Amino acid sequence: MDDFQIYKSYQRLLKNEDLSTPLAAILALTEMMEQSNAGTMFELLTELKGAAEALSRQSLNPIGLKAGCELFIEFITLFPHDAASFSELKTELIRQGQRYAEQALAYRAKIAELAFDFIKDDSVILTHSYSRVVLQTLLLAHKRKRISGEISGSNSTCECFSSHVLCFSVFVTEARPRGMGIKTAEMLTAAGIPCTVVLDSAVAYAIDKVDFVLMGSEAVVESGGLVNAVGSNQIAIIAKAANKPFYALAESYKFHRMFPLSQYDLPSHNPGVLSFPQTMSARARPASSGLPSKASSVLFDNGSPIRITQEDIARNNPDVDYTRPDLISLVFSDVGSLTPEGVSQYLVGMFAG
Structure with a gap:
Protein backbone atom coordinates (compact mmCIF):
# COMPACT_ATOMS: atom_id res chain seq x y z
CA MET A 1 0.00 0.00 0.00
CA ALA A 106 -24.32 4.19 -20.34
CA TYR A 107 -26.14 6.47 -17.88
CA ARG A 108 -25.72 9.52 -20.10
CA ALA A 109 -27.58 7.77 -22.91
CA LYS A 110 -30.47 7.03 -20.51
CA ILE A 111 -30.60 10.67 -19.43
CA ALA A 112 -30.48 11.85 -23.04
CA GLU A 113 -33.51 9.66 -23.79
CA LEU A 114 -35.44 11.24 -20.89
CA ALA A 115 -34.55 14.83 -21.77
CA PHE A 116 -35.08 14.34 -25.51
CA ASP A 117 -38.87 14.77 -25.30
CA PHE A 118 -38.45 18.24 -23.80
CA ILE A 119 -36.62 19.53 -26.89
CA LYS A 120 -39.34 20.73 -29.26
CA ASP A 121 -39.15 22.10 -32.78
CA ASP A 122 -37.56 25.55 -32.92
CA SER A 123 -36.52 25.39 -29.26
CA VAL A 124 -33.85 27.82 -28.13
CA ILE A 125 -31.78 26.31 -25.34
CA LEU A 126 -29.31 27.96 -22.99
CA THR A 127 -26.50 25.85 -21.53
CA HIS A 128 -23.45 26.67 -19.44
CA SER A 129 -19.83 25.53 -19.53
CA TYR A 130 -19.09 21.97 -20.72
CA SER A 131 -21.11 18.91 -19.74
CA ARG A 132 -20.77 15.48 -21.33
CA VAL A 133 -24.37 14.54 -20.60
CA VAL A 134 -25.78 17.83 -21.93
CA LEU A 135 -23.67 17.46 -25.06
CA GLN A 136 -24.84 13.88 -25.59
CA THR A 137 -28.46 14.94 -25.13
CA LEU A 138 -28.19 17.75 -27.68
CA LEU A 139 -26.35 15.56 -30.20
CA LEU A 140 -28.99 12.83 -29.82
CA ALA A 141 -31.81 15.34 -30.34
CA HIS A 142 -30.10 16.80 -33.39
CA LYS A 143 -29.51 13.38 -34.92
CA ARG A 144 -33.07 12.15 -34.38
CA LYS A 145 -34.77 15.34 -35.47
CA ARG A 146 -32.59 15.58 -38.55
CA ILE A 147 -33.43 12.01 -39.57
CA SER A 148 -37.11 12.66 -38.82
CA GLY A 149 -37.05 15.82 -40.89
CA GLU A 150 -35.36 14.09 -43.81
CA ILE A 151 -37.84 11.19 -43.78
CA SER A 152 -40.83 13.53 -43.51
CA GLY A 153 -39.40 15.76 -46.18
CA SER A 154 -38.93 12.89 -48.61
CA ASN A 155 -42.65 12.10 -48.29
CA SER A 156 -43.79 15.69 -48.61
CA THR A 157 -44.24 17.95 -51.55
CA CYS A 158 -43.62 21.00 -49.37
CA GLU A 159 -40.14 22.24 -50.22
CA CYS A 160 -39.83 24.40 -47.09
CA PHE A 161 -40.82 21.47 -44.85
CA SER A 162 -38.36 19.12 -46.49
CA SER A 163 -35.56 21.60 -45.90
CA HIS A 164 -36.46 21.90 -42.21
CA VAL A 165 -33.66 19.69 -40.90
CA LEU A 166 -32.32 21.62 -37.92
CA CYS A 167 -35.05 22.44 -35.44
CA PHE A 168 -33.38 23.80 -32.32
CA SER A 169 -30.54 26.14 -31.50
CA VAL A 170 -28.29 26.69 -28.50
CA PHE A 171 -26.86 29.62 -26.59
CA VAL A 172 -23.66 28.62 -24.75
CA THR A 173 -22.07 30.82 -22.12
CA GLU A 174 -18.31 31.41 -22.12
CA ALA A 175 -18.10 30.01 -18.57
CA ARG A 176 -15.11 31.96 -17.38
CA PRO A 177 -12.57 31.61 -15.85
CA ARG A 178 -11.99 28.21 -17.50
CA GLY A 179 -13.86 29.15 -20.67
CA MET A 180 -15.20 25.62 -21.17
CA GLY A 181 -18.28 26.94 -22.96
CA ILE A 182 -16.09 27.50 -26.01
CA LYS A 183 -15.39 23.76 -26.17
CA THR A 184 -19.13 23.03 -26.07
CA ALA A 185 -19.86 25.58 -28.78
CA GLU A 186 -17.15 24.18 -31.05
CA MET A 187 -18.48 20.62 -30.70
CA LEU A 188 -22.09 21.65 -31.32
CA THR A 189 -21.12 23.74 -34.33
CA ALA A 190 -19.07 20.86 -35.76
CA ALA A 191 -22.18 18.66 -35.48
CA GLY A 192 -24.25 21.21 -37.42
CA ILE A 193 -26.27 22.58 -34.51
CA PRO A 194 -26.86 26.37 -34.69
CA CYS A 195 -24.93 27.75 -31.74
CA THR A 196 -23.97 31.16 -30.36
CA VAL A 197 -21.51 31.91 -27.57
CA VAL A 198 -22.95 34.34 -25.01
CA LEU A 199 -20.96 36.45 -22.60
CA ASP A 200 -21.47 35.39 -18.99
CA SER A 201 -22.53 38.96 -18.34
CA ALA A 202 -25.12 38.84 -21.16
CA VAL A 203 -27.30 35.99 -19.86
CA ALA A 204 -30.03 38.37 -18.65
CA TYR A 205 -29.92 40.07 -22.05
CA ALA A 206 -30.41 36.76 -23.90
CA ILE A 207 -32.87 35.04 -21.55
CA ASP A 208 -36.02 36.38 -23.29
CA LYS A 209 -34.98 34.50 -26.44
CA VAL A 210 -34.55 31.24 -24.51
CA ASP A 211 -37.19 28.53 -24.04
CA PHE A 212 -35.40 26.67 -21.23
CA VAL A 213 -32.03 26.13 -19.58
CA LEU A 214 -30.27 22.76 -19.82
CA MET A 215 -27.53 22.46 -17.21
CA GLY A 216 -24.98 19.77 -16.39
CA SER A 217 -23.71 19.15 -12.87
CA GLU A 218 -20.70 18.26 -10.80
CA ALA A 219 -22.95 17.07 -7.98
CA VAL A 220 -26.58 17.07 -6.90
CA VAL A 221 -26.72 17.44 -3.13
CA GLU A 222 -29.13 16.17 -0.50
CA SER A 223 -31.25 19.32 -0.55
CA GLY A 224 -31.91 18.73 -4.25
CA GLY A 225 -29.66 21.68 -5.09
CA LEU A 226 -26.97 21.71 -7.74
CA VAL A 227 -23.20 22.17 -7.60
CA ASN A 228 -21.81 23.13 -10.99
CA ALA A 229 -19.41 25.46 -12.79
CA VAL A 230 -19.48 28.96 -11.32
CA GLY A 231 -22.18 31.04 -12.98
CA SER A 232 -24.81 28.29 -12.83
CA ASN A 233 -26.47 29.89 -9.83
CA GLN A 234 -26.89 33.30 -11.41
CA ILE A 235 -28.27 31.68 -14.58
CA ALA A 236 -30.84 29.85 -12.44
CA ILE A 237 -31.81 33.10 -10.70
CA ILE A 238 -32.23 34.85 -14.04
CA ALA A 239 -34.24 31.93 -15.48
CA LYS A 240 -36.53 31.95 -12.44
CA ALA A 241 -37.11 35.70 -12.76
CA ALA A 242 -37.91 35.26 -16.47
CA ASN A 243 -40.20 32.26 -15.77
CA LYS A 244 -38.05 29.91 -17.87
CA PRO A 245 -37.63 26.23 -16.87
CA PHE A 246 -34.24 25.24 -15.48
CA TYR A 247 -33.44 21.56 -16.08
CA ALA A 248 -30.42 19.85 -14.52
CA LEU A 249 -28.90 16.67 -15.97
CA ALA A 250 -26.99 14.42 -13.57
CA GLU A 251 -25.90 10.80 -13.40
CA SER A 252 -26.92 9.13 -10.14
CA TYR A 253 -23.29 8.62 -9.13
CA LYS A 254 -23.13 12.40 -8.77
CA PHE A 255 -25.80 12.41 -6.05
CA HIS A 256 -23.96 13.50 -2.92
CA ARG A 257 -24.91 13.43 0.78
CA MET A 258 -24.03 17.04 1.43
CA PHE A 259 -26.37 19.78 2.60
CA PRO A 260 -24.89 23.24 1.90
CA LEU A 261 -26.83 26.22 3.17
CA SER A 262 -24.80 28.80 1.24
CA GLN A 263 -21.98 29.13 -1.27
CA TYR A 264 -19.47 29.12 1.56
CA ASP A 265 -20.48 25.68 2.83
CA LEU A 266 -19.04 23.92 -0.21
CA PRO A 267 -15.89 21.87 0.52
CA SER A 268 -14.18 23.56 -2.43
CA HIS A 269 -14.60 26.98 -0.81
CA ASN A 270 -11.31 28.72 -0.10
CA PRO A 271 -11.35 31.60 2.42
CA GLY A 272 -8.89 33.41 0.18
CA VAL A 273 -11.37 33.57 -2.70
CA LEU A 274 -12.70 37.07 -3.44
CA SER A 275 -10.14 38.52 -1.05
CA PHE A 276 -8.66 42.02 -1.28
CA PRO A 277 -4.92 41.67 -1.78
CA GLN A 278 -2.58 44.14 -0.13
CA THR A 279 -1.14 46.72 -2.48
CA MET A 280 2.56 47.50 -2.59
CA SER A 281 1.92 51.16 -1.94
CA ALA A 282 -0.96 53.25 -0.67
CA ARG A 283 -0.41 55.68 -3.47
CA ALA A 284 -0.11 55.12 -7.20
CA ARG A 285 0.55 57.50 -10.01
CA PRO A 286 -0.19 57.38 -13.76
CA ALA A 287 2.70 56.41 -15.99
CA SER A 288 2.23 59.47 -18.22
CA SER A 289 0.96 62.98 -17.72
CA GLY A 290 -2.34 64.22 -19.10
CA LEU A 291 -5.41 62.10 -19.70
CA PRO A 292 -4.77 58.34 -19.53
CA SER A 293 -5.00 56.38 -22.76
CA LYS A 294 -5.77 52.72 -23.38
CA ALA A 295 -2.06 52.01 -23.70
CA SER A 296 -1.06 53.78 -20.50
CA SER A 297 -0.65 51.90 -17.23
CA VAL A 298 -0.60 52.81 -13.60
CA LEU A 299 2.66 52.70 -11.66
CA PHE A 300 3.40 52.14 -8.02
CA ASP A 301 5.61 54.71 -6.35
CA ASN A 302 8.55 52.36 -6.81
CA GLY A 303 8.05 52.48 -10.58
CA SER A 304 6.71 48.95 -11.10
CA PRO A 305 3.56 48.72 -13.27
CA ILE A 306 0.21 47.49 -11.97
CA ARG A 307 -1.18 44.72 -14.13
CA ILE A 308 -4.13 42.45 -13.37
CA THR A 309 -4.07 39.30 -15.52
CA GLN A 310 -6.77 36.76 -16.27
CA GLU A 311 -4.77 34.29 -14.16
CA ASP A 312 -4.93 36.68 -11.20
CA ILE A 313 -8.70 36.96 -11.61
CA ALA A 314 -9.13 33.19 -11.89
CA ARG A 315 -7.10 32.53 -8.75
CA ASN A 316 -9.25 34.94 -6.75
CA ASN A 317 -12.59 33.50 -7.92
CA PRO A 318 -14.47 30.22 -7.29
CA ASP A 319 -14.64 27.35 -9.79
CA VAL A 320 -18.11 26.14 -8.76
CA ASP A 321 -21.21 27.48 -7.08
CA TYR A 322 -24.37 26.14 -5.45
CA THR A 323 -27.86 26.49 -6.96
CA ARG A 324 -30.78 26.25 -4.54
CA PRO A 325 -33.43 23.56 -5.17
CA ASP A 326 -36.26 26.11 -5.50
CA LEU A 327 -34.59 27.41 -8.67
CA ILE A 328 -34.53 23.96 -10.34
CA SER A 329 -37.54 22.67 -12.29
CA LEU A 330 -36.48 19.03 -12.79
CA VAL A 331 -33.42 16.81 -12.46
CA PHE A 332 -33.03 14.29 -15.29
CA SER A 333 -31.09 11.24 -14.12
CA ASP A 334 -30.61 7.61 -15.04
CA VAL A 335 -33.00 6.78 -12.18
CA GLY A 336 -35.75 8.94 -13.68
CA SER A 337 -37.00 12.52 -13.90
CA LEU A 338 -36.94 13.84 -10.36
CA THR A 339 -38.02 16.98 -8.61
CA PRO A 340 -35.41 18.37 -6.21
CA GLU A 341 -37.47 16.85 -3.39
CA GLY A 342 -37.34 13.52 -5.21
CA VAL A 343 -33.53 13.67 -5.23
CA SER A 344 -33.56 14.04 -1.43
CA GLN A 345 -35.85 11.03 -1.08
CA TYR A 346 -33.74 8.96 -3.45
CA LEU A 347 -30.53 9.74 -1.53
CA VAL A 348 -32.13 8.85 1.78
CA GLY A 349 -33.33 5.54 0.36
CA MET A 350 -30.03 4.73 -1.33
CA PHE A 351 -27.89 5.24 1.76
CA ALA A 352 -30.41 3.68 4.11
CA GLY A 353 -29.53 0.34 2.56
Whole structure:
Protein backbone atom coordinates (compact mmCIF):
# COMPACT_ATOMS: atom_id res chain seq x y z
CA MET A 1 0.00 0.00 0.00
CA ASP A 2 2.89 2.37 0.68
CA ASP A 3 3.87 2.13 -3.00
CA PHE A 4 0.37 2.77 -4.31
CA GLN A 5 -0.23 6.43 -5.07
CA ILE A 6 -3.98 6.88 -5.22
CA TYR A 7 -3.92 10.42 -6.59
CA LYS A 8 -1.65 9.51 -9.52
CA SER A 9 -3.99 6.67 -10.39
CA TYR A 10 -6.95 9.07 -10.23
CA GLN A 11 -5.21 11.62 -12.47
CA ARG A 12 -4.31 8.94 -15.00
CA LEU A 13 -7.92 7.74 -15.16
CA LEU A 14 -9.18 11.30 -15.67
CA LYS A 15 -7.27 11.45 -18.96
CA ASN A 16 -10.05 9.28 -20.36
CA GLU A 17 -12.52 11.85 -21.73
CA ASP A 18 -15.45 9.54 -21.03
CA LEU A 19 -14.76 9.36 -17.28
CA SER A 20 -16.15 12.04 -14.99
CA THR A 21 -14.53 12.67 -11.61
CA PRO A 22 -16.82 10.33 -9.57
CA LEU A 23 -16.19 7.39 -11.92
CA ALA A 24 -12.44 8.07 -11.96
CA ALA A 25 -12.51 8.07 -8.15
CA ILE A 26 -14.42 4.75 -8.06
CA LEU A 27 -11.95 3.12 -10.45
CA ALA A 28 -8.98 4.51 -8.50
CA LEU A 29 -10.37 2.96 -5.31
CA THR A 30 -10.93 -0.30 -7.19
CA GLU A 31 -7.30 -0.31 -8.28
CA MET A 32 -6.29 0.40 -4.69
CA MET A 33 -8.23 -2.68 -3.58
CA GLU A 34 -6.22 -4.78 -6.03
CA GLN A 35 -3.01 -3.53 -4.39
CA SER A 36 -4.32 -3.86 -0.84
CA ASN A 37 -2.92 -6.35 1.64
CA ALA A 38 -5.92 -6.01 3.96
CA GLY A 39 -6.92 -9.26 5.60
CA THR A 40 -10.34 -8.26 6.95
CA MET A 41 -13.27 -6.16 5.84
CA PHE A 42 -12.56 -3.69 8.64
CA GLU A 43 -8.98 -3.18 7.41
CA LEU A 44 -10.15 -2.82 3.82
CA LEU A 45 -12.77 -0.19 4.70
CA THR A 46 -10.21 1.70 6.77
CA GLU A 47 -7.84 1.78 3.80
CA LEU A 48 -10.60 2.85 1.42
CA LYS A 49 -11.67 5.71 3.70
CA GLY A 50 -8.04 6.82 4.07
CA ALA A 51 -7.57 6.75 0.29
CA ALA A 52 -10.76 8.77 -0.21
CA GLU A 53 -9.48 11.37 2.26
CA ALA A 54 -6.13 11.48 0.45
CA LEU A 55 -7.89 12.13 -2.86
CA SER A 56 -10.00 14.85 -1.30
CA ARG A 57 -7.02 16.63 0.26
CA GLN A 58 -5.10 16.75 -3.00
CA SER A 59 -7.97 18.00 -5.16
CA LEU A 60 -8.85 21.67 -5.47
CA ASN A 61 -12.47 20.76 -6.13
CA PRO A 62 -13.23 17.48 -4.32
CA ILE A 63 -17.03 17.56 -4.56
CA GLY A 64 -17.50 15.18 -7.49
CA LEU A 65 -14.86 12.70 -6.41
CA LYS A 66 -16.29 12.69 -2.86
CA ALA A 67 -19.66 11.67 -4.29
CA GLY A 68 -18.00 8.76 -6.12
CA CYS A 69 -15.95 7.68 -3.08
CA GLU A 70 -18.99 7.88 -0.81
CA LEU A 71 -21.07 5.74 -3.16
CA PHE A 72 -18.32 3.14 -3.58
CA ILE A 73 -17.60 2.78 0.14
CA GLU A 74 -21.32 2.46 0.87
CA PHE A 75 -21.56 -0.21 -1.82
CA ILE A 76 -18.64 -2.13 -0.28
CA THR A 77 -20.18 -1.87 3.18
CA LEU A 78 -23.60 -3.19 2.15
CA PHE A 79 -22.51 -5.69 -0.53
CA PRO A 80 -24.39 -9.00 -0.03
CA HIS A 81 -22.19 -12.05 -0.44
CA ASP A 82 -21.76 -15.74 0.30
CA ALA A 83 -18.00 -15.88 -0.30
CA ALA A 84 -16.15 -18.64 1.57
CA SER A 85 -13.17 -16.41 2.32
CA PHE A 86 -12.21 -12.75 2.48
CA SER A 87 -9.90 -13.22 -0.51
CA GLU A 88 -12.83 -14.40 -2.63
CA LEU A 89 -14.96 -11.53 -1.37
CA LYS A 90 -12.31 -8.95 -2.25
CA THR A 91 -11.97 -10.40 -5.76
CA GLU A 92 -15.73 -10.15 -6.21
CA LEU A 93 -15.79 -6.56 -4.91
CA ILE A 94 -13.10 -5.56 -7.39
CA ARG A 95 -15.04 -7.20 -10.22
CA GLN A 96 -18.27 -5.48 -9.19
CA GLY A 97 -16.56 -2.07 -8.94
CA GLN A 98 -15.17 -2.40 -12.45
CA ARG A 99 -18.53 -3.60 -13.76
CA TYR A 100 -20.37 -0.68 -12.16
CA ALA A 101 -18.02 1.85 -13.76
CA GLU A 102 -18.49 0.17 -17.13
CA GLN A 103 -22.28 0.17 -16.82
CA ALA A 104 -22.33 3.76 -15.53
CA LEU A 105 -20.91 4.97 -18.83
CA ALA A 106 -24.32 4.19 -20.34
CA TYR A 107 -26.14 6.47 -17.88
CA ARG A 108 -25.72 9.52 -20.10
CA ALA A 109 -27.58 7.77 -22.91
CA LYS A 110 -30.47 7.03 -20.51
CA ILE A 111 -30.60 10.67 -19.43
CA ALA A 112 -30.48 11.85 -23.04
CA GLU A 113 -33.51 9.66 -23.79
CA LEU A 114 -35.44 11.24 -20.89
CA ALA A 115 -34.55 14.83 -21.77
CA PHE A 116 -35.08 14.34 -25.51
CA ASP A 117 -38.87 14.77 -25.30
CA PHE A 118 -38.45 18.24 -23.80
CA ILE A 119 -36.62 19.53 -26.89
CA LYS A 120 -39.34 20.73 -29.26
CA ASP A 121 -39.15 22.10 -32.78
CA ASP A 122 -37.56 25.55 -32.92
CA SER A 123 -36.52 25.39 -29.26
CA VAL A 124 -33.85 27.82 -28.13
CA ILE A 125 -31.78 26.31 -25.34
CA LEU A 126 -29.31 27.96 -22.99
CA THR A 127 -26.50 25.85 -21.53
CA HIS A 128 -23.45 26.67 -19.44
CA SER A 129 -19.83 25.53 -19.53
CA TYR A 130 -19.09 21.97 -20.72
CA SER A 131 -21.11 18.91 -19.74
CA ARG A 132 -20.77 15.48 -21.33
CA VAL A 133 -24.37 14.54 -20.60
CA VAL A 134 -25.78 17.83 -21.93
CA LEU A 135 -23.67 17.46 -25.06
CA GLN A 136 -24.84 13.88 -25.59
CA THR A 137 -28.46 14.94 -25.13
CA LEU A 138 -28.19 17.75 -27.68
CA LEU A 139 -26.35 15.56 -30.20
CA LEU A 140 -28.99 12.83 -29.82
CA ALA A 141 -31.81 15.34 -30.34
CA HIS A 142 -30.10 16.80 -33.39
CA LYS A 143 -29.51 13.38 -34.92
CA ARG A 144 -33.07 12.15 -34.38
CA LYS A 145 -34.77 15.34 -35.47
CA ARG A 146 -32.59 15.58 -38.55
CA ILE A 147 -33.43 12.01 -39.57
CA SER A 148 -37.11 12.66 -38.82
CA GLY A 149 -37.05 15.82 -40.89
CA GLU A 150 -35.36 14.09 -43.81
CA ILE A 151 -37.84 11.19 -43.78
CA SER A 152 -40.83 13.53 -43.51
CA GLY A 153 -39.40 15.76 -46.18
CA SER A 154 -38.93 12.89 -48.61
CA ASN A 155 -42.65 12.10 -48.29
CA SER A 156 -43.79 15.69 -48.61
CA THR A 157 -44.24 17.95 -51.55
CA CYS A 158 -43.62 21.00 -49.37
CA GLU A 159 -40.14 22.24 -50.22
CA CYS A 160 -39.83 24.40 -47.09
CA PHE A 161 -40.82 21.47 -44.85
CA SER A 162 -38.36 19.12 -46.49
CA SER A 163 -35.56 21.60 -45.90
CA HIS A 164 -36.46 21.90 -42.21
CA VAL A 165 -33.66 19.69 -40.90
CA LEU A 166 -32.32 21.62 -37.92
CA CYS A 167 -35.05 22.44 -35.44
CA PHE A 168 -33.38 23.80 -32.32
CA SER A 169 -30.54 26.14 -31.50
CA VAL A 170 -28.29 26.69 -28.50
CA PHE A 171 -26.86 29.62 -26.59
CA VAL A 172 -23.66 28.62 -24.75
CA THR A 173 -22.07 30.82 -22.12
CA GLU A 174 -18.31 31.41 -22.12
CA ALA A 175 -18.10 30.01 -18.57
CA ARG A 176 -15.11 31.96 -17.38
CA PRO A 177 -12.57 31.61 -15.85
CA ARG A 178 -11.99 28.21 -17.50
CA GLY A 179 -13.86 29.15 -20.67
CA MET A 180 -15.20 25.62 -21.17
CA GLY A 181 -18.28 26.94 -22.96
CA ILE A 182 -16.09 27.50 -26.01
CA LYS A 183 -15.39 23.76 -26.17
CA THR A 184 -19.13 23.03 -26.07
CA ALA A 185 -19.86 25.58 -28.78
CA GLU A 186 -17.15 24.18 -31.05
CA MET A 187 -18.48 20.62 -30.70
CA LEU A 188 -22.09 21.65 -31.32
CA THR A 189 -21.12 23.74 -34.33
CA ALA A 190 -19.07 20.86 -35.76
CA ALA A 191 -22.18 18.66 -35.48
CA GLY A 192 -24.25 21.21 -37.42
CA ILE A 193 -26.27 22.58 -34.51
CA PRO A 194 -26.86 26.37 -34.69
CA CYS A 195 -24.93 27.75 -31.74
CA THR A 196 -23.97 31.16 -30.36
CA VAL A 197 -21.51 31.91 -27.57
CA VAL A 198 -22.95 34.34 -25.01
CA LEU A 199 -20.96 36.45 -22.60
CA ASP A 200 -21.47 35.39 -18.99
CA SER A 201 -22.53 38.96 -18.34
CA ALA A 202 -25.12 38.84 -21.16
CA VAL A 203 -27.30 35.99 -19.86
CA ALA A 204 -30.03 38.37 -18.65
CA TYR A 205 -29.92 40.07 -22.05
CA ALA A 206 -30.41 36.76 -23.90
CA ILE A 207 -32.87 35.04 -21.55
CA ASP A 208 -36.02 36.38 -23.29
CA LYS A 209 -34.98 34.50 -26.44
CA VAL A 210 -34.55 31.24 -24.51
CA ASP A 211 -37.19 28.53 -24.04
CA PHE A 212 -35.40 26.67 -21.23
CA VAL A 213 -32.03 26.13 -19.58
CA LEU A 214 -30.27 22.76 -19.82
CA MET A 215 -27.53 22.46 -17.21
CA GLY A 216 -24.98 19.77 -16.39
CA SER A 217 -23.71 19.15 -12.87
CA GLU A 218 -20.70 18.26 -10.80
CA ALA A 219 -22.95 17.07 -7.98
CA VAL A 220 -26.58 17.07 -6.90
CA VAL A 221 -26.72 17.44 -3.13
CA GLU A 222 -29.13 16.17 -0.50
CA SER A 223 -31.25 19.32 -0.55
CA GLY A 224 -31.91 18.73 -4.25
CA GLY A 225 -29.66 21.68 -5.09
CA LEU A 226 -26.97 21.71 -7.74
CA VAL A 227 -23.20 22.17 -7.60
CA ASN A 228 -21.81 23.13 -10.99
CA ALA A 229 -19.41 25.46 -12.79
CA VAL A 230 -19.48 28.96 -11.32
CA GLY A 231 -22.18 31.04 -12.98
CA SER A 232 -24.81 28.29 -12.83
CA ASN A 233 -26.47 29.89 -9.83
CA GLN A 234 -26.89 33.30 -11.41
CA ILE A 235 -28.27 31.68 -14.58
CA ALA A 236 -30.84 29.85 -12.44
CA ILE A 237 -31.81 33.10 -10.70
CA ILE A 238 -32.23 34.85 -14.04
CA ALA A 239 -34.24 31.93 -15.48
CA LYS A 240 -36.53 31.95 -12.44
CA ALA A 241 -37.11 35.70 -12.76
CA ALA A 242 -37.91 35.26 -16.47
CA ASN A 243 -40.20 32.26 -15.77
CA LYS A 244 -38.05 29.91 -17.87
CA PRO A 245 -37.63 26.23 -16.87
CA PHE A 246 -34.24 25.24 -15.48
CA TYR A 247 -33.44 21.56 -16.08
CA ALA A 248 -30.42 19.85 -14.52
CA LEU A 249 -28.90 16.67 -15.97
CA ALA A 250 -26.99 14.42 -13.57
CA GLU A 251 -25.90 10.80 -13.40
CA SER A 252 -26.92 9.13 -10.14
CA TYR A 253 -23.29 8.62 -9.13
CA LYS A 254 -23.13 12.40 -8.77
CA PHE A 255 -25.80 12.41 -6.05
CA HIS A 256 -23.96 13.50 -2.92
CA ARG A 257 -24.91 13.43 0.78
CA MET A 258 -24.03 17.04 1.43
CA PHE A 259 -26.37 19.78 2.60
CA PRO A 260 -24.89 23.24 1.90
CA LEU A 261 -26.83 26.22 3.17
CA SER A 262 -24.80 28.80 1.24
CA GLN A 263 -21.98 29.13 -1.27
CA TYR A 264 -19.47 29.12 1.56
CA ASP A 265 -20.48 25.68 2.83
CA LEU A 266 -19.04 23.92 -0.21
CA PRO A 267 -15.89 21.87 0.52
CA SER A 268 -14.18 23.56 -2.43
CA HIS A 269 -14.60 26.98 -0.81
CA ASN A 270 -11.31 28.72 -0.10
CA PRO A 271 -11.35 31.60 2.42
CA GLY A 272 -8.89 33.41 0.18
CA VAL A 273 -11.37 33.57 -2.70
CA LEU A 274 -12.70 37.07 -3.44
CA SER A 275 -10.14 38.52 -1.05
CA PHE A 276 -8.66 42.02 -1.28
CA PRO A 277 -4.92 41.67 -1.78
CA GLN A 278 -2.58 44.14 -0.13
CA THR A 279 -1.14 46.72 -2.48
CA MET A 280 2.56 47.50 -2.59
CA SER A 281 1.92 51.16 -1.94
CA ALA A 282 -0.96 53.25 -0.67
CA ARG A 283 -0.41 55.68 -3.47
CA ALA A 284 -0.11 55.12 -7.20
CA ARG A 285 0.55 57.50 -10.01
CA PRO A 286 -0.19 57.38 -13.76
CA ALA A 287 2.70 56.41 -15.99
CA SER A 288 2.23 59.47 -18.22
CA SER A 289 0.96 62.98 -17.72
CA GLY A 290 -2.34 64.22 -19.10
CA LEU A 291 -5.41 62.10 -19.70
CA PRO A 292 -4.77 58.34 -19.53
CA SER A 293 -5.00 56.38 -22.76
CA LYS A 294 -5.77 52.72 -23.38
CA ALA A 295 -2.06 52.01 -23.70
CA SER A 296 -1.06 53.78 -20.50
CA SER A 297 -0.65 51.90 -17.23
CA VAL A 298 -0.60 52.81 -13.60
CA LEU A 299 2.66 52.70 -11.66
CA PHE A 300 3.40 52.14 -8.02
CA ASP A 301 5.61 54.71 -6.35
CA ASN A 302 8.55 52.36 -6.81
CA GLY A 303 8.05 52.48 -10.58
CA SER A 304 6.71 48.95 -11.10
CA PRO A 305 3.56 48.72 -13.27
CA ILE A 306 0.21 47.49 -11.97
CA ARG A 307 -1.18 44.72 -14.13
CA ILE A 308 -4.13 42.45 -13.37
CA THR A 309 -4.07 39.30 -15.52
CA GLN A 310 -6.77 36.76 -16.27
CA GLU A 311 -4.77 34.29 -14.16
CA ASP A 312 -4.93 36.68 -11.20
CA ILE A 313 -8.70 36.96 -11.61
CA ALA A 314 -9.13 33.19 -11.89
CA ARG A 315 -7.10 32.53 -8.75
CA ASN A 316 -9.25 34.94 -6.75
CA ASN A 317 -12.59 33.50 -7.92
CA PRO A 318 -14.47 30.22 -7.29
CA ASP A 319 -14.64 27.35 -9.79
CA VAL A 320 -18.11 26.14 -8.76
CA ASP A 321 -21.21 27.48 -7.08
CA TYR A 322 -24.37 26.14 -5.45
CA THR A 323 -27.86 26.49 -6.96
CA ARG A 324 -30.78 26.25 -4.54
CA PRO A 325 -33.43 23.56 -5.17
CA ASP A 326 -36.26 26.11 -5.50
CA LEU A 327 -34.59 27.41 -8.67
CA ILE A 328 -34.53 23.96 -10.34
CA SER A 329 -37.54 22.67 -12.29
CA LEU A 330 -36.48 19.03 -12.79
CA VAL A 331 -33.42 16.81 -12.46
CA PHE A 332 -33.03 14.29 -15.29
CA SER A 333 -31.09 11.24 -14.12
CA ASP A 334 -30.61 7.61 -15.04
CA VAL A 335 -33.00 6.78 -12.18
CA GLY A 336 -35.75 8.94 -13.68
CA SER A 337 -37.00 12.52 -13.90
CA LEU A 338 -36.94 13.84 -10.36
CA THR A 339 -38.02 16.98 -8.61
CA PRO A 340 -35.41 18.37 -6.21
CA GLU A 341 -37.47 16.85 -3.39
CA GLY A 342 -37.34 13.52 -5.21
CA VAL A 343 -33.53 13.67 -5.23
CA SER A 344 -33.56 14.04 -1.43
CA GLN A 345 -35.85 11.03 -1.08
CA TYR A 346 -33.74 8.96 -3.45
CA LEU A 347 -30.53 9.74 -1.53
CA VAL A 348 -32.13 8.85 1.78
CA GLY A 349 -33.33 5.54 0.36
CA MET A 350 -30.03 4.73 -1.33
CA PHE A 351 -27.89 5.24 1.76
CA ALA A 352 -30.41 3.68 4.11
CA GLY A 353 -29.53 0.34 2.56
